[in-house]
Amino acid sequence: MRFSFSIYFLILFFNTWAQDCQLNLNIDCDTAKFSFEQYKDSLAFYESFFGKNKDVKIKDEKLKLAFFVALRHFPELKESALKIKLKSISTTMQAQPKWTFIFRAKENRGYQILVNRDSSSNGMYYRDLSFNSLVGWIGHEFAHILDYSKKDNFEMIGFIADYVTSKERMRKVERKADKETIRHGLGIQLLDGVTFFHKNRRVTKEYRERKKNYYLSPEEIIAEIQQNCD
Numbered sequence: 001m002r003f004s005f006s007i008y009f010l011i012l013f014f015n016t017w018a019q020d021c022q023l024n025l026n027i028d029c030d031t032a033k034f035s036f037e038q039y040k041d042s043l044a045f046y047e048s049f050f051g052k053n054k055d056v057k058i059k060d061e062k063l064k065l066a067f068f069v070a071l072r073h074f075p076e077l078k079e080s081a082l083k084i085k086l087k088s089i090s091t092t093m094q095a096q097p098k099w100t101f102i103f104r105a106k107e108n109r110g111y112q113i114l115v116n117r118d119s120s121s122n123g124m125y126y127r128d129l130s131f132n133s134l135v136g137w138i139g140h141e142f143a144h145i146l147d148y149s150k151k152d153n154f155e156m157i158g159f160i161a162d163y164v165t166s167k168e169r170m171r172k173v174e175r176k177a178d179k180e181t182i183r184h185g186l187g188i189q190l191l192d193g194v195t196f197f198h199k200n201r202r203v204t205k206e207y208r209e210r211k212k213n214y215y216l217s218p219e220e221i222i223a224e225i226q227q228n229c230d
């Protein structure tokens with residue numbers, strides 16, 4: 001009797017273990033939504049585990065935590081010098097290398113994500129986004145940074161010149177960043193953010209139209225998630 005119980009628990013243990021492995025293998029296709037309430041107690045852990053070379057002095061805890069939760073999906077950037085700060089800019093968020101990059105090797109380059117501190121210019125205010133959407137938007141910026149990190153200084157200067165002068169080039173870059181965000185497991189988060197953007201009546205028509213031309217549509221995001229996470 002005791003023997004059969006041991007066998008039973010052994011089978012139960014291996015079943016649970018196999019299920020856990022299955023979950024781990026599927027982590028990039030995780031369709032769970034992140035909620036601030038669920039994660040807020042983990043901020044200290046995230047700061048100690050992912051905080052190396054990170055400059056995150058913002059007071060907004062939701063934005064700070066979203067930065068780290070998105071970063072967890074970009075392990076390639078774990079050691080990179082990254083900063084996030086609030087500033088008045090013409091878009092909701094943007095990622096760029098620090099201007100000192102021209103004097104440094106790409107390995108020593110620092111990057112920053114600027115987040116628009118107000119909504120007056122285009123109607124889109126980062127604080128209106130859910131925590132889950134915020135993770136997706138920041139993930140998109142990390143996808144840009146990952147792309148920059150592969151370019152040497154010469155390529156970086158050419159890239160910036162192309163991006164600001166060619167709409168076609170800009171479209172390719174933005175769509176590529178969306179796809180990279182999905183490949184890093186933040187497809188549902190990106191979809192949430194983009195859907196909110198399209199339904200948000202406070203966003204100006206011009207800004208909405210501009211976005212439509214350069215980024216993946218919600219339908220394209222869904223197709224891309226299905227393609228990457230079957």
Ligand SMILES: [Zn+2]
Pocket residue numbers: 140141144174177
């Ligand atoms: Zn972008």
